[in-house]
Amino acid sequence: MKARSARLAARALFCAGALAVFGSCGGPNLSGSVGQYFSLDFDRQEILRDDNAFQVTYFHDGQDQVDVVVRITVVTTGYDFKPGHSFDLSGEYAPGHPRAVVTHAAGGEPSRQLPPIKHGSLTLSSGGQPGQDTKGTFSCSFEMEGGDFGQGTDVNGTFETTTTDATPDGGL
Secondary structure: OHHHHHHHHHHHHHHHHHHHHHOOOOOOEEEOHHHHOOOOOOOEEEEEEOOOEEEEEEEEEOOOOEEEEEEEEEEOOOOOOOOOEEEEOOOEEEOOEEOEEEEEEOOOOOOEEOOOEEEEEEEEEEOOOOOOEEEEEEEEEEOOOOOOOOOOOEEEEEEEEEEEEOOHHHOO
16 A cells, blocks of 8 residues: 555656646647747647658637647658657758748738757657557757747647548548
């Protein structure tokens, strides 16, 4: 009985620490200094995958509109995109084409791009392919120039949901 109580207390302490650091315990979350420009609260997320890209979108469902809180799109060309790996989000996959982009779109407004990623990584813990339960994390800091806003800020998140097939014949 004492061992069980100790485990429960340790778990509660871990979750309290995760809540303080990440904003939630056990579920998907978003955090970072980019939150000074818009709320990082979200209601649901979506993961799309095709042969060349992986995209995670965090949505906030308002009464009259849906906001895209954060959308991170990663070109997977040249990556062995499998669980257990970390993927660099900075730089270009081809000259003039960024490896990853982050956007925000408040309902009823055009999509706005954050600056180029200065440093960043995405780690896939499980899944990653259409129909699979997918889990992972990402973090990125943005350059001091470029983009529509958010220069010099950062954003971090966790994701966990079933990946949807984004190929043209995949049902989207």
